[in-house]
Amino acid sequence: MTFFIQLVINGILTGGMYALMALAVVIVYKSSSVFNFAHGSLVALVSFVFWQLMVPWQMPIWLTLPLLIVFIAIVSILIQRLILQPLTGQSLMSAIMATIALGEVFNGAVVLFWPGPGRLLPKFVTSTTHRLGAVHLSSESLVSFLVCAVCFIVFLIFFHRTKFGLAMRGTAEDHTLAQSEGIRVSRVFVVSWFVAIAIAGVGGVLMGSLFGLSFEPLHGLGMKALAVVILGGLESILGALIGGIAIGVAEALASGFVDPLVGGGASDIVPYIVLLVALIFKPYGLFGYERIERV
């Protein structure tokens, strides 16, 4: 029983990270109806740029963060202006392939400029283990969960309490209607990409400081976010939260109970099996809108 509770708590802590990553995908989808297959690549790209600034170039953190923000802003403007704006109104295939190809460009850049084995980021937390009854909690995963929670809440406040958040919600409802109310939709798109990439960076840096930076796990984190988003429903922020934690817990339970039976690796596949079941029984996700179409 203790083992079970331990696994569930570990799962919730990892799930917080998944939920945050899923939030980034949901933000972009809500505002511009583009499903961001490049999220994993963005996680890798931003965290490697962060590493480049911090470690080889030895910049202090107060200089690194503004530079990183400028970098993210440039990337999000370029994505919107050069790729997604010309593709407005094109088929589903184009939209999907555009973000996949974008991901390939970023993957290529990461593999080209930062090849080889993993790199280490400075640790932001000293690793200690807390005991809560019979359950062990490592301070690192606790802190990363808290950071994710804070990011999530900050975004929610921004989304629901500020004027720009209102513009974003308006754009999510209907592009033409938002435009007629004087909202600059293209600017909303750029900002939602900016937020999404920044969130990707937060996730990548947290994960990098915990486990070291290497391309595969960072990319995998982003890809799992896709599973979370589809499980939770494409347009739903609540769905991202619940889906993230559900997938985190499912993964932890699989690694605890199924791995000994099949000889390891079950946690890699469980998110996708959960997703497959969800697709069969509830195709639009737990909290997604069902689309009704007319010919």
Add this chain to the structure above:
Amino acid sequence: MKYKPCGTFDQTYEQDNALVRTRFRWAMLSALLVFIFVLFPCLAGDYLLDVAINIGITIIAVIGLQIIVGFTGQISLGHAAFMAVGAYVSAMLSFHLNWSFWIAFPVAALTSGLMGLLVSIPALRIRGFYIAVTTLVAHYIIMWSILHGGWVTGGLTGMSSHEVTIGGFSIGTERRYYFLTMVLTAAAIFLTVNLTRTKIGRAFVAVRDNDLAAEFMGINVFKTKVLAFFLSSVYAGVAGSLLAHYQGIITVEQFTLMDSIWMLGMIIIGGHSVLGAIMGVCFLKVLQQIILIVAPTIGQLVPSLAGSAVAGSMQLFFGAVIILFLVFEPRGLSHRWRLTWSIFDLWPFPY
């Protein structure tokens, strides 16, 4: 849009239906066939033949993908996994049971097809984007099962397979395998071009253009989609089986998500037709060869990038090329090709 050269009139039903209509086109086609089956294998060395075999195998796979993407309008991100099913079934039958290629090959194609059929069953309830995700999930599950299959699939070490023989005559060398591949590729092209002109092919296109409207016209949308996935996976299985017996050993690393994406990229670059699939494959494979030649030079100029120049720049250029095509020529090379030919066909009296 199919133009006939200026002044060519159809007087019989057969003429109207002909795939190759004029003498000039017959001459061009014959020249191409002579080049592929006589001239090229006589002149080319083993390396070029290897590239050509790879192009041929990829053409078969991409034409299969084209049935889903170009004709039926669904998106499959799991095509490489279906190829893997074909390759592994073929190799396992050859390795464990000592079956000859000629029995293992159809069984592999059929198994792969059934796998595609299974994956497409959720298509009853979902469409578009969600089908793409289902195939993505299928990719992960299939590749995971192969990787954790133990001695049955060989796991990380991969699976080896026997040489192909025809009645004691071994097809082990590049030159001999080249003919096998090209014959099958030509057959795949011929079959698919004709498939688009049958009732099934037209049903695919109707589902692509609007599935609700297609349903009102009496097409069983679910059956059509499942059939498209089945056929497409059969092609993938054929390609996978060919690849397995050509290389002699296959591993899971040869069938990654990247490969599925490359195949989708080939369709974007080529355009949504059989011709487009062929052109896209040739374009990307040639680009790949150019990068293989040029990238080490970049590595020499900038030593810090030497280790990763090939892998990194391959992905970088691939992504960039696809984005450029999406933005500037979304209908692909084959559209541009047709436009160019129609100028010659209509000359001297454009109407």
